[in-house]
Amino acid sequence: MYTLSSVTKTYHRGREGTVTAVDGVDLVIADGDWLAIKGRTGSGKSTLLQLLGAMHRPDRGAVEFDGRDLAGLREAELTRVRGEAIGFVFQTFNLIPTLSALENVEAALVPLRLPGAERQTRAAAALADVGLADRARHLPSELSGGQQQRVGIARALVKQPRVLLADEPTGNLDTATRDEILALLETLWRERDLTLVVVTHDADVSERARRVAVMDAGRLAVVVGSEGN
Amino acid sequence: MAGHRRSGPRWPFGLRYLCSELLRRARRTLLSAAGLGLGVGLVMVVSAVSAGADRAQSSVLRSLYGVGTQLTVDQPMRSVGALQDSSHALTGTLEPLPPSQAATISALPHVAAASGGLQLAELTQSGALFSRTRVDGVDPAQVAPGPLAAADVVAGRMLAAADTTRKVAVLDGGYATAQHLSVGSTVTVAGAPFEVVGIVKRSQEIGSADVYLPLAAAQTLARAPDGRPFADRVNVVYAAADSASHVADVQRAIVHLLPTATVTGADAEANAVTGSLRQAADLIGELGTWVAAAALTMASVVAGLFIVGGVAARLRELGTLKALGWPAGRIAGQVIGESAAIGVLGAIAGAIAGLAGIALVGALAPTLSATVPQDPQSIQSSTVAVHLAPHADAALIAGAALLAVLGGVLGGAVAAWRAARLQPAVAFTRIA
Numbered sequence: 001m002y003t004l005s006s007v008t009k010t011y012h013r014g015r016e017g018t019v020t021a022v023d024g025v026d027l028v029i030a031d032g033d034w035l036a037i038k039g040r041t042g043s044g045k046s047t048l049l050q051l052l053g054a055m056h057r058p059d060r061g062a063v064e065f066d067g068r069d070l071a072g073l074r075e076a077e078l079t080r081v082r083g084e085a086i087g088f089v090f091q092t093f094n095l096i097p098t099l100s101a102l103e104n105v106e107a108a109l110v111p112l113r114l115p116g117a118e119r120q121t122r123a124a125a126a127l128a129d130v131g132l133a134d135r136a137r138h139l140p141s142e143l144s145g146g147q148q149q150r151v152g153i154a155r156a157l158v159k160q161p162r163v164l165l166a167d168e169p170t171g172n173l174d175t176a177t178r179d180e181i182l183a184l185l186e187t188l189w190r191e192r193d194l195t196l197v198v199v200t201h202d203a204d205v206s207e208r209a210r211r212v213a214v215m216d217a218g219r220l221a222v223v224v225g226s227e228g229n
Numbered sequence: 230m231a232g233h234r235r236s237g238p239r240w241p242f243g244l245r246y247l248c249s250e251l252l253r254r255a256r257r258t259l260l261s262a263a264g265l266g267l268g269v270g271l272v273m274v275v276s277a278v279s280a281g282a283d284r285a286q287s288s289v290l291r292s293l294y295g296v297g298t299q300l301t302v303d304q305p306m307r308s309v310g311a312l313q314d315s316s317h318a319l320t321g322t323l324e325p326l327p328p329s330q331a332a333t334i335s336a337l338p339h340v341a342a343a344s345g346g347l348q349l350a351e352l353t354q355s356g357a358l359f360s361r362t363r364v365d366g367v368d369p370a371q372v373a374p375g376p377l378a379a380a381d382v383v384a385g386r387m388l389a390a391a392d393t394t395r396k397v398a399v400l401d402g403g404y405a406t407a408q409h410l411s412v413g414s415t416v417t418v419a420g421a422p423f424e425v426v427g428i429v430k431r432s433q434e435i436g437s438a439d440v441y442l443p444l445a446a447a448q449t450l451a452r453a454p455d456g457r458p459f460a461d462r463v464n465v466v467y468a469a470a471d472s473a474s475h476v477a478d479v480q481r482a483i484v485h486l487l488p489t490a491t492v493t494g495a496d497a498e499a500n501a502v503t504g505s506l507r508q509a510a511d512l513i514g515e516l517g518t519w520v521a522a523a524a525l526t527m528a529s530v531v532a533g534l535f536i537v538g539g540v541a542a543r544l545r546e547l548g549t550l551k552a553l554g555w556p557a558g559r560i561a562g563q564v565i566g567e568s569a570a571i572g573v574l575g576a577i578a579g580a581i582a583g584l585a586g587i588a589l590v591g592a593l594a595p596t597l598s599a600t601v602p603q604d605p606q607s608i609q610s611s612t613v614a615v616h617l618a619p620h621a622d623a624a625l626i627a628g629a630a631l632l633a634v635l636g637g638v639l640g641g642a643v644a645a646w647r648a649a650r651l652q653p654a655v656a657f658t659r660i661a
Binding site for chain 2: 046049050053055056075076079080081082083084088090092094096097098099103106107108110111116119155167
């Protein structure tokens with residue numbers, strides 16, 4: 001699925017000068033893999049996730065996604081890749097507070113230009129898959145943290161992406177809810193043959209992953225586990 | 230489960246999202262709309278007061294000169310001293326025009342009617358003092374358009390077609406009173422007696438001529454500035470456009486036809502109006518317009534800042550949409566749509582505020598005065614009281630509404646540009 005070759009990403013931050021967030025990373029992520037990326041704050045793991053998510057182009061190196069180098073794609077093409085093939089789950093859920101759970105999920109289908117009725121049917125089904133069929137009309141503020149993250153997962157999966165990228169998906173949840181969410185992610189990963197990449201500080205999360213990559217100062221220090229499902 | 234959303238799922242997604250955002254940020258929405266509404270309302274009030282002042286001036290002029298759709302065509306004297314040098318008692322005050330001129334002008338497009346006339350002056354000496362009597366020759370068969378078009382008969386009758394060859398006269402009320410003349414009296418013009426058949430009065434008690442004679446009689450008695458008889462010539466043509474909207478077209482056509490002629494319409498007559506009405510009109514036209522424009526600009530800027538501020542508060546939300554694959558244009562369109570909706574709310578608020586302000590000005594506006602020369606050649610003037618009634622029509626309200634929507638869209642354009650340029654990675658910002 002992904003092949004990263006000598007990927008480097010730098011940022012220019014005013015007086016701090018140039019910061020190399022990702023420095024010469026080589027990494028292969030196979031279809032159906034579950035990779036956890038660990039590392040200290042500022043180690044570059046979120047930047048690596050964003051490179052995988054077609055949000056940035058690398059300054060050097062190549063990020064191949066299904067054989068296409070994301071570095072060579074125009075902005076509109078990167079947007080299309082994000083809209084069609086990649087699902088995101090965020091630590092802070094990132095639900096639109098004025099929209100209902102159903103509408104939040106529906107928002108992910110807008111770029112696909114589906115008819116309104118089909119969008120709503122698929123969004124309702126996605127909510128049912130994460131156990132929130134009866135919360136479809138609720139606003140995010142009327143849902144618990146765990147329920148909001150379930151809506152976030154439904155939103156990520158409703159377009160049936162091939163890869164799910166999660167940034168600290170359990171970072172804002174208590175232990176019991178964290179376990180529920182991890183169990184849900186694992187179930188969906190198995191059932192849908194997803195490729196799952198999770199950035200985490202949580203040892204319990206990385207223990208469930210098939211492989212663990214550790215980032216340190218922008219470099220990929222170690223990868224534990226074998227490729228494949 | 231109280232409080233959860235029940236919005237209609239049949240609405241387009243973008244519209245549901247737009248309404249949700251406006252309701253969610255109700256305070257910001259209302260402040261932005263109120264700011265725009267205030268500016269638009271001020272523009273409406275200033276425009277309505279300005280239109281009211283123009284209408285008041287037109288009303289004064291129409292009652293005095295019968296202007297409105299009427300135009301006066303003449304040629305000033307080539308020699309300034311012609312009148313004084315003339316040995317004849319009744320002399321034209323303007324250059325003669327060909328007799329066919331009225332017919333030529335009446336054939337122009339959008340001309341409802343045209344008639345020729347004479348503007349004359351009789352100088353009489355009493356000791357060392359000269360007095361001047363203004364005498365107009367009028368076509369009795371067609372008094373409108375002409376100097377008698379806006380006159381009211383207060384005694385006797387108006388000149389009629391049957392008077393064409395008769396030695397009769399109609400007098401201005403003020404002149405008749407001063408000369409102790411009445412219907413049935415005889416008035417002497419250039420040594421010739423005329424029977425007074427009518428006394429007329431302008432509605433504002435201001436007249437342009439003292440004596441009105443049948444045109445043929447005036448042509449027989451008077452001399453042109455060059456000393457020659459007028460014969461069948463005239464020195465003024467009165468034309469009426471078929472509607473107020475065609476006055477300018479007719480004026481242009483006459484100027485094209487007679488490049489050396491002076492064509493006087495309502496605009497030129499309006500310049501003759503002085504007094505507090507004119508001052509108010511000028512103040513509104515100069516200062517008021519700038520104040521209104523500044524207010525609208527400020528309102529747009531304030532609304533724009535609110536909208537930009539709204540986008541700044543939604544960076545992560547908009548970044549999330551980008552991460553979900555929403556194209557930049559779709560996000561910009563969403564922001565523009567929201568600001569346009571604020572503009573619509575501002576238009577509604579502005580229309581309400583504007584109409585309320587117009588009603589208030591109409592109720593509280595002091596009575597103004599208009600000072601108008603008694604005729605275009607006279608240095609004497611009279612003052613009339615005028616009530617200033619602000620005037621708002623559908624075009625003004627529609628224009629103001631358009632301004633509000635435009636102000637909202639312009640304000641939102643900056644925010645939309647910023648939203649469109651957002652990096653999707655903003656979605657990963659961990660600040661709540």
